[in-house]
Amino acid sequence: MKDWQKHISRQRIGEKTELKSVEGFWVKPRKFSVEENDRIQAANVAALSKVKRSALAQATQKLRGQAETNPDALVMDLLDEKELEALMDVQFAPAAEIVKLQILYGVAEHNFCEEESTTHMDGKLVEEIMQAPEIAGEIALVAQRFNDPLAKRTSGISGTSPDGSTAERSSN
Known part of the structure; x- marks a missing residue:
C-alpha cells in the first residue's frame, strides 16, 4: 500500500x-466511498418515491369521489390528518435497504x-444482523453519524458560564 493510501485509510x-x-x-x-454513498x-x-406514490394514489382516489360533490373544497379540507402527513412526511420510507x-x-x-x-463484512452477515432490528439500527446509526459531513466533535467545554457571562474576550 502506498503512503497516500495508508494516510487516507487512517482517515476513513x-x-x-x-x-x-x-x-x-x-x-x-468507515467512510463511504463516493460510489457507496451514491448507492445509499x-x-x-427509491424508498421516498415509493411512499409518495402510494400516499398520492390513495389521496387521489379519495379526492376523485369528493371533488364531484364539493368542487370548491380545498384538498386540505378533504383529507384527514394521517393522509396529509403521508403526503408530506418522508419519515415513513421503508428503511431496510438503506x-x-x-x-x-x-x-x-x-x-x-x-x-x-475482522474487516470482512458481506451480504450474508448483514442479513443475519438485520434479523436483530436493535443491533442493525445501532450499527447503521454509528455508520451514518461517522459519515455525516456536518458532524464535528466538540470539546465539551463551553465558553459561556451558567449565568450567561463569557470568560472569552470580545473581538471588538
Whole structure:
C-alpha cells in the first residue's frame, strides 16, 4: 500500500464503538466511498418515491369521489390528518435497504465473527444482523453519524458560564 493510501485509510476508519444493544460487541465505522454513498442516496430516493406514490394514489382516489360533490373544497379540507402527513412526511420510507447498505459499506472492522476482529463484512452477515432490528439500527446509526459531513466533535467545554457571562474576550 502506498503512503497516500495508508494516510487516507487512517482517515476513513473511525474509533471502535461498543454497541449498547449487544454487550461485548463493537464496530469501527468507515467512510463511504463516493460510489457507496451514491448507492445509499439512490436507495433513499427509491424508498421516498415509493411512499409518495402510494400516499398520492390513495389521496387521489379519495379526492376523485369528493371533488364531484364539493368542487370548491380545498384538498386540505378533504383529507384527514394521517393522509396529509403521508403526503408530506418522508419519515415513513421503508428503511431496510438503506440500513443494509449503511452496515455493508459503513463498517470497517467488527467482532461479530469467530475471530477477535475482522474487516470482512458481506451480504450474508448483514442479513443475519438485520434479523436483530436493535443491533442493525445501532450499527447503521454509528455508520451514518461517522459519515455525516456536518458532524464535528466538540470539546465539551463551553465558553459561556451558567449565568450567561463569557470568560472569552470580545473581538471588538
